[in-house]
Amino acid sequence: MTLRKTGWLALVTALGLIALLPVPEFWITQLNYIGISSLAVLGLILLTGVGGLTSFGQAAFVGIGAYTSAYLTVHAGLSPWLTLFIGLALTAGCALILGWITLRMSGHYLPLATLAWGLSLYYTMGNLDALGKYDGIAGVPGLALWSWELGQGRLFFVMTWALVLLGALGLLHLLDSRVGRAIRALRTGSQMAESMGIDTLRFKIGIFVLSALLASVSGWLYAHFQRSVTPSPFGVQVGIEYLFMAVLGGAGHVWGATTGVTITKLLADQLQVLLPKLIGTSGSYETIVFGVLLVLTLKYAPEGIWAFVDRKLPKPARPVDWHNAPALVHRSKPAAGEVVLQAIDIRKAFGGLVAVNDINFSVRSDQIVGLIGPNGAGKSTTFNLITGVLGLTSGRVTFRGETISGLPSREIAKRGISRTFQHVKMIADMTVLENVALGAHLRGQRGAVAAMLRLDRSEEQSLFKEAEFQLRRIGMGDHLHELAGNLAMGPQRLLEIARALCNDPALLLLDEPAAGLRHKEKEALADVLRQLKSEGLSILLVEHDMDLVMQVTDRIVVMEFGTRLIEGTPEEIQASPEVRAAYLGTEH
Ligand code: ADP
Numbered sequence: 001m002t003l004r005k006t007g008w009l010a011l012v013t014a015l016g017l018i019a020l021l022p023v024p025e026f027w028i029t030q031l032n033y034i035g036i037s038s039l040a041v042l043g044l045i046l047l048t049g050v051g052g053l054t055s056f057g058q059a060a061f062v063g064i065g066a067y068t069s070a071y072l073t074v075h076a077g078l079s080p081w082l083t084l085f086i087g088l089a090l091t092a093g094c095a096l097i098l099g100w101i102t103l104r105m106s107g108h109y110l111p112l113a114t115l116a117w118g119l120s121l122y123y124t125m126g127n128l129d130a131l132g133k134y135d136g137i138a139g140v141p142g143l144a145l146w147s148w149e150l151g152q153g154r155l156f157f158v159m160t161w162a163l164v165l166l167g168a169l170g171l172l173h174l175l176d177s178r179v180g181r182a183i184r185a186l187r188t189g190s191q192m193a194e195s196m197g198i199d200t201l202r203f204k205i206g207i208f209v210l211s212a213l214l215a216s217v218s219g220w221l222y223a224h225f226q227r228s229v230t231p232s233p234f235g236v237q238v239g240i241e242y243l244f245m246a247v248l249g250g251a252g253h254v255w256g257a258t259t260g261v262t263i264t265k266l267l268a269d270q271l272q273v274l275l276p277k278l279i280g281t282s283g284s285y286e287t288i289v290f291g292v293l294l295v296l297t298l299k300y301a302p303e304g305i306w307a308f309v310d311r312k313l314p315k316p317a318r319p320v321d322w323h324n325a326p327a328l329v330h331r332s333k334p335a336a337g338e339v340v341l342q343a344i345d346i347r348k349a350f351g352g353l354v355a356v357n358d359i360n361f362s363v364r365s366d367q368i369v370g371l372i373g374p375n376g377a378g379k380s381t382t383f384n385l386i387t388g389v390l391g392l393t394s395g396r397v398t399f400r401g402e403t404i405s406g407l408p409s410r411e412i413a414k415r416g417i418s419r420t421f422q423h424v425k426m427i428a429d430m431t432v433l434e435n436v437a438l439g440a441h442l443r444g445q446r447g448a449v450a451a452m453l454r455l456d457r458s459e460e461q462s463l464f465k466e467a468e469f470q471l472r473r474i475g476m477g478d479h480l481h482e483l484a485g486n487l488a489m490g491p492q493r494l495l496e497i498a499r500a501l502c503n504d505p506a507l508l509l510l511d512e513p514a515a516g517l518r519h520k521e522k523e524a525l526a527d528v529l530r531q532l533k534s535e536g537l538s539i540l541l542v543e544h545d546m547d548l549v550m551q552v553t554d555r556i557v558v559m560e561f562g563t564r565l566i567e568g569t570p571e572e573i574q575a576s577p578e579v580r581a582a583y584l585g586t587e588h
């Protein structure tokens with residue numbers, strides 16, 4: 001049995017024992033509250049901790065689940081099991097609309113927007129006559145399964161925690177999948193993810209809806225546990241408390257949810273008894289303690305309590321079990337001599353600064369074209385124009401005969417252009433192999449549901465097989481299971497090349513791949529580039545190492561201050577006095 005399975009067995013056994021042994025009712029009730037809140041916080045782990053989208057509005061979705069079920073069971077006499085699904089549907093609808101509007105916002109605007117709709121949903125609940133205004137809805141029936149009343153005790157405990165475990169397991173599976181890698185890429189900014197072909201807005205909305213659905217289930221449980229609903233548990237203050245629990249427990253870890261909720265709940269109980277005795281008057285003093293605690297957590301344990309446990313847990317390397325997996329499908333490659341890329345009068349102005357000034361060049365298949373020039377010449381900007389990271393001010397780019405300028409970068413990636421970044425963009429807490437597998441995103445199809453149910457394993461094996469192949473060919477075969485964040489600069493660049501190759505590109509754009517590489521590594525890189533070229537791949541290479549450029553390129557375009565200075569073969573460029581003057585700054 002694997003370690004992971006042992007852990008789950010221990011967890012299920014422990015929960016089973018709690019249900020069977022004569023644990024006092026008080027603790028069962030506490031654990032029921034903890035389980036209910038854990039589901040809502042689990043959503044925030046996905047949304048905020050993993051996806052990097054801060055929301056103060058999680059409690060509002062709990063409210064939608066709770067109010068839907070309360071209203072429909074009390075006023076329409078529907079079965080709570082039916083209203084669960086109605087609540088989920090309603091929550092999904094609201095989350096889709098809110099997500100569609102707010103998730104395009106970046107920076108501070110998103111958290112502010114979540115505050116805004118958190119508040120408005122709260123006041124909606126509090127002011128609608130049909131929902132009983134601030135008195136809420138009383139007389140909500142308890143849950144029953146056939147003839148068993150689940151009540152508020154042990155049976156309810158079993159069901160709640162079964163849902164918590166299912167939610168946690170689903171999330172763990174999700175995060176360890178093709179979709180999960182895309183979700184984990186969201187935090188690093190959209191540029192890299194989009195360049196891998198990931199529709200970041202879609203994934204943001206996806207985790208927003210999923211997170212809201214978990215909250216909705218939590219609300220449904222709450223309504224039927226509490227047997228009544230009022231607006232106050234669904235206000236923004238509670239939304240903030242959920243966020244606090246996630247941060248305290250460890251927002252980046254699935255188990256941070258239950259950890260954070262449990263600690264907060266137990267501590268709040270103790271403080272509510274202790275503090276009034278100490279201070280002599282009663283009041284919600286525990287809020288002050290929690291405020292201090294949050295600041296201390298952020299300062300001294302920003303990854304939360306679970307991170308300490310997580311560090312102690314043994315992490316067996318992913319078993320390499322994909323060698324028999326079917327290979328991924330390859331795209332058709334351009335014919336020999338075909339013009340693959342054409343930049344026609346491309347121009348980019350940043351305000352008054354013309355970074356790229358009506359540049360023209362083309363790349364044929366089986367060609368490596370060097371793009372060189374002093375710092376600030378506009379090389380990286382040219383890359384960004386070709387890959388759709390930046391919009392053109394004027395001009396046009398065609399790829400294999402099709403105009404690609406104006407397309408978003410994920411569409412350009414889909415057509416077969418891959419790139420690396422001058423400033424390495426990778427996910428530090430993912431292994432090298434997983435980072436590289438991200439590059440093969442477009443070559444898989446399995447979605448979130450398949451991932452949660454583990455129906456994606458054979459596709460995963462094919463993706464990892466490809467990732468391993470690309471890493472080995474670039475000389476990184478010994479680093480598969482290392483965390484990418486632990487790599488030195490040179491290997492990080494190689495990781496990016498392997499990741500770009502995973503997309504099976506027809507054109508590869510490399511932005512200073514040799515920076516930070518040692519001499520031996522540079523020689524190996526030159527060999528790899530020649531090998532790729534012999535396989536029919538075209539390469540556009542920005543590089544300062546002139547030895548490498550002269551060795552591998554077929555043609556070179558020299559840029560200076562955004563303009564094209566000269567274009568020619570390596571020999572012509574080396575012989576050109578203009579280039580010496582501009583690029584080397586001296587004439588030898
Ligand atoms: P290179 O890669 O050749 O060193 P870049 O393409 O990075 O040069 O930059 C070309 C010029 O454009 C520089 O003067 C740089 O400061 C400017 N530039 C690049 N990106 C931006 C941006 N996003 N906003 C404003 N100016 C920029």
Ligand code: MG
Pocket residue numbers: 379380381422
């Ligand atoms: Mg640059």
